[in-house]
Amino acid sequence: MNRATSVVYGAVSVLNAIPTGVGGAIGVNLKVKCELEIVDEPGVRIESIARGERIDVSERLVNALLEVLRERYGLVGGLRARVESEVPPARGLKSSSAFINALVVGALKAMRRAYSLEDVALASVEIARRAGLTITGALDDTLASLEQGVFITDNARMRILRHYPAKSEPVVIFVPREKLDVSEIQPSSFESLRSLYLKAAKNALNGSWREAMTLNGFLTALAIAIDPTPILRALKLPFTIAAGVTGKGPAFFAVTREPESIADLWSEMEGEIIITSLRGGGFES
Structure with a gap:
């Protein structure tokens, strides 16, 4: 039977790659599960559900997925897939990267093709680019x-610069009600802060990725013009390890030894609070 199941994860940012080309991310324990079947009939049909909400899948993404799987792996026929995600979409939590990864891994498993981390990452990045879902290539997000x-990557050259081990520390994520689509992003707002992002990149490359994560968060809040007060308030608590804005926003997060205290602190804001952890596992079969 040409069927398979895959599980991948959401992630949070260490470093936004828009201003410098160097990006960083680490996975969080929010699962994206895909059940996929290869069928004789051409075309792709995908059912996508994120946190109980049905999500439309763009025709551009469907076409990009089919093209890349045919070109790289010789896919014959079509795909039928159901993707269920715990990752809130369009909030900076790498939902697009995870969605594409889940489909690519599912397809390769269904085709009985051997694959490596690099195989999946490069295929997923190419699909995201063709579908218009990434500004930078998002190799860091895809790998995480x-x-x-923690992955620190050169997204222009498609290279892994650093891969650090990390503890499965608790992380609190605040998901505002408003979404922020990639089409709404103004790269110039990030590029105007390039000299400061370079300092965050230097920290990340030197191993101080938690410090990079926090500086990146303040800079991204400035770039997308949102109030950084939740980050400041979280950092004033002694058990907060790092805090920031993830992706291109607008979600906030804090890595902390006492997640309930951060959740209480942010409970007055309008949105959803998720308590999870930084990721300590790889592929699931």
Whole structure:
């Protein structure tokens, strides 16, 4: 039977790659599960559900997925898939990278094709680019969705610069009601802060990725013009390890030894609070 199941994960940002080309991310324990079947009939049909909400899948993404799987892996026929995600969409939690990863891994398993982390990452990045879902290539996000640890990447050259181990520390995520689509992002707002993002990149490359995560959060809040007060309030608590804005926003997060205290602190804001942890596992079969 040409059927398979895959599980990948959401992630949070260490470093936004828009201003410098260097990006960083680490996975969080929010699952994206895909059940996929290869069928004789051409075309792709995908049912996508994120946190109980049905999500439309763009025709551009469907076409990009089919093209890349045919070009790289010789896919014959079509796909039928159901993707269920715990990752809130369009909030900066790498939902697009995880969605594509889940489909690619599911397809390769259904085709009985051997694959590596690099195989999946490069295929997923190419699909995201063709579908218009990424500004930078998002190699860091793609890798963090697939594998444990912190990834720092050169997204222009498609290279892994650093891969650090990480503890499965608790993380609190605040998900505001408003979404922020990639089409709404103004790269110039990030590029105007390039000199400061370079300092965050230096921290990340030197191993101080938690410090990079926090500086990146303040800079991204400035770039997308949102109030950074939730980050400041979280950092004033002695058990907060790092805090920031993830992706291109607008979600906030804090890595902390006492997640309930952060959740209480942010409970007055309008939105959803998720308590999870940084990721300590890789692929699931």
